Amino acid sequence: MKPEQFPAYNCDESYQWNYDHPPALPEIAVPELSGGWKFCGHEVSSPLGISAGPLLNGRWCCYYARLGFDVLTYKTVRSQRRECYPMPNLQPVSCGQLDGTQNRVLPSKSMQGTWAVAFGMPSASPNIWRADIEWTRQQLSREKVLSVSVVGTMQEGWGIEELAADYAQCAKWAVESGADCIETNFSCPNVNTCDGQLYLDTKESAVVSEAVKSEIGNTPLIIKVGHFLDREAIPLFLSAVDKYTDAVSMTNSIANRVGVNDSNLMFESQPRGICGRAILEASLRQVRAFSQAIKERKSKIEVIGLGGIETAMEVTHYLSAGASACHLATHPMVDPGCGIKIRDHLAKHPLP
């Protein structure tokens, strides 16, 4: 099978089409929850949010806000326009639970809860997203939290200081436009190695967090991390970023190559982030490990659990593992009503 013959998710619409065609705003009753939920100092009506990715612009934020999600994470933006990778951007895959040791996952013809995500973090130009964030904050009610995800864009000849300044510039613009929180995506290539990830380099993570925090002042800072294969690295990471960050969000995805065999790999043989059902157990284990390490440090960092949440059952598992909020990306794209269903269940079966 040649790469172009791999079954691709049947999606004629491009990223741009989706950007320009958000769904009409639904009129739907949202079940109320008891519990006095908080997110980075903001009072919210549930632990539910949408993580960075599905909310391409303000109109997408408003759509999911009406569907029972209280924290809306505006899709990762950059200091300059960036095109999307070619399709397929979403490739369903077939695999069991991933733990980061697998070599490859199989492409699948149909969506079974897990897919490889390959957009390359596209971004509108800053003048567009800054105006749109301002509009979004005005549209959302005060009870909804607008978190904006930012990432630095590496340029030739740059070192970590320049990359940190680029992250900080995006964060500053987002706060000026009305963001309630900033999320820095550290699950992206770092300076020293093209296949490395910023969150795996404690020194560079500290440099970027410090630069962002010094620009955003009291606005809460969330750091989004990927999967830690080495549990020993978790306390080191926390000690590097503790004084700058209010929350850590995990797990972004688990990277893997996609193909029917090792000589027929998609995405030019490069790994892509696997998201959805197959990363649930590894993400839960990581939330548990972070929560434990945070407790041992007597730190106030909050943990946002994400990865494979579909129903109220996974939400309760994340909360029991130590998360104070639960965010979703894949499942609300497949079933936009899942937030209402989760709230309905939690309203009938309140958490202890």
Ligand SMILES: Cc1cc2nc3c(=O)[nH]c(=O)nc-3n(C[C@H](O)[C@H](O)[C@H](O)COP(=O)(O)O)c2cc1C
């Ligand atoms: C369509 C899509 C786009 C995504 N884009 C981003 C992104 O721009 N920035 C980011 O930090 N994470 C991005 N993610 C990762 C999600 O925020 C989330 O970490 C991941 O999907 C795991 O959650 P899930 O299992 O509920 O999908 C994206 C995920 C999906 C499905």
